[in-house]
Amino acid sequence: MSSEPGHAHSDGDHDHQHGAEVTQSNERRIRLVFILTAGYALVQAIGGWLAGSLALIADAGHMVSDSAALLLALVAYRVARWPIDAQRTYGFHRVRVLAALANGATLLLLVAWIAWEAVQRINQPAEILAGPMLVVATIGLVVNLVGAYALWSGDSGDSNLRGALLHVVGDLLGSVGAIVAAIGIMLTGWSILDPLLSVLVAGLVIRSAWGLVSDSIRVLLQATPKGIVADEIEAGLLNLPGIAEAGHFHAWTLTDESIVATVHVSPKEGIDPLTLPSVVASFLKEGHGIDHVTVQVDPRGALLARHA
Structure with a gap:
């Protein structure tokens, strides 16, 4: 794995229009x-x-x-x-x-x-x-x-x-x-x-x-949407298979129906880092209604070093 941080973007099943379905x-x-x-x-x-x-x-x-x-x-x-x-x-x-x-x-x-x-x-x-x-x-x-x-x-x-x-x-x-x-x-x-x-x-x-x-x-003010607690979400991410570290979670409301988030994660030993964005996106979408997430994959130990 590269020593440089990686960056990945995932929208689940959404496109990049970020708009509500028009009926x-x-x-x-x-x-x-x-x-x-x-x-x-x-x-x-x-x-x-x-x-x-x-x-x-x-x-x-x-x-x-x-x-x-x-x-x-x-x-x-x-x-x-x-x-x-x-x-x-x-x-x-x-x-x-x-x-x-x-x-x-x-x-x-x-x-x-x-x-x-x-x-x-x-x-x-x-x-x-x-x-x-x-x-x-x-x-x-x-x-x-x-x-x-x-x-x-x-x-x-x-x-x-x-x-x-x-x-x-x-x-x-x-x-x-x-x-x-x-x-x-x-x-x-x-x-x-x-x-x-x-x-x-x-x-x-x-x-x-x-x-x-x-x-x-x-x-x-880009305040965290109601019902979303950063610490709880980071703890939930740590329980997902393949994720060794999670942190720097931020979420804000784009419109009253669309939530955007960013988060940093690190993979466990032997896990392909490119698989993590889709895992994180599914967790945030299904569990917290966050439909657009940007995931940065860092080398193991990078997040712990930042908090030290």
């Missing part, structure tokens, strides 16, 4: 739901303003956040088609991460405004036109039911589709809440129900917005 039917479903959701968000915002309903405006913000999530899902499908080039060897996947970060930060500002306005209305209740509020909320319920059915009837194995469905279900619950609040105001005259509901909806928005921001920051 035309699912893309059409998400595009339809995006148009419905974004269109209704505009209607809801205008209706909430005219009816004086902060709850409708807050739910419109929730719809905007979910529209953005649906748009990002569409971007993921399109990005999967873009070829890599000499300057962007991983393609354009981080564009989606940057968009998610901007989207989340904007929504946090919206939540702050909703919370401030809700406090003002609780202290000084404003007149709410419960009838128009009920009409707008009912239209939203119908739109969300149509969107949920379109996504539910698609390919359940598509993570983009599953994520979009969860967002639409959240919108559906927001519409139900707005309907209940409108009926409550009509029956009791308690206009305070509107700002109270707006705070509840704002809570849904802040949860999804903070998730977008925190996940985006983790990806941009």
Whole structure:
């Protein structure tokens, strides 16, 4: 065996596009739901303003956040088609991460405004036109039911589709809440129900917005993906046949569905070093969902010497 370190690269069964499989039917479903959701968000915002309903405006913000999530899902499908080039060897996947970060930060500002306005209305209740509020909320319920059915009837194995469905279900619950609040105001005259509901909806928005921001920051900082512990993986590699040493494991997220890793290993006596990359790649793929790994094969003792 050569005294110089060796370098090998393995993707398992993957090619070098690093893109998600594009399903035309699912893309059409998400595009339809995006148009419905974004269109209704505009209607809801205008209706909430005219009816004086902060709850409708807050739910419109929730719809905007979910529209953005649906748009990002569409971007993921399109990005999967873009070829890599000499300057962007991983393609354009981080564009989606940057968009998610901007989207989340904007929504946090919206939540702050909703919370401030809700406090003002609780202290000084404003007149709410419960009838128009009920009409707008009912239209939203119908739109969300149509969107949920379109996504539910698609390919359940598509993570983009599953994520979009969860967002639409959240919108559906927001519409139900707005309907209940409108009926409550009509029956009791308690206009305070509107700002109270707006705070509840704002809570849904802040949860999804903070998730977008925190996940985006983790990806941009190349933090180790959740559920992956370097020491445990290195220990697992040492249990594989043919590997004498393992170390310098690093992993980061390329997109929200693709994890990239690098690791150094050394072969045991009599083991062909060229066989190790495929063994390591299979272990990381099957046990930890890492679909792209670069393996450097070092001479025996090299890793121990570095730690000495």
